[in-house]
Amino acid sequence: MLIDLLIKKDKLKLQQCTARFEQQQQLRYAYLWLAGQRCKQFIGSAPGLTLSFSAGLLMQLRHNAMVKTMRGIGAVQWLRRLL
Structure with a gap:
């Protein structure tokens, strides 16, 4: 009974960490995409x-x-x- 409770808590923590990691990865990819777009825009400009x-x-x-x-x-x- 106590072991089941501890396992459930650990599973919940693992799910939360996994969800947070996925959100951070999506945010990272969005920043990388935005940086790429800004670089393309700069290269197309007169100073670039x-x-x-x-x-x-x-x-x-x-x-x-x-x-x-x-x-x-x-x-x-x-x-x-x-x-």
Whole structure:
């Protein structure tokens, strides 16, 4: 009798935890979907296209000595601003 009561309590706790986990997973998937939509929207906007185009140009010229120097200077300045 006491064992049955304890088993029922444990089953109820397990069901509650499972339901909470499923809700959290659904919320997580919704946030991921929303983040994906925002990324797509940004990439389609003028700043996003500019950033994408610039990154493409840098990738084509990544072995150029001048581009390497400019990237290094930019990285140093960025690190100085963080510190």
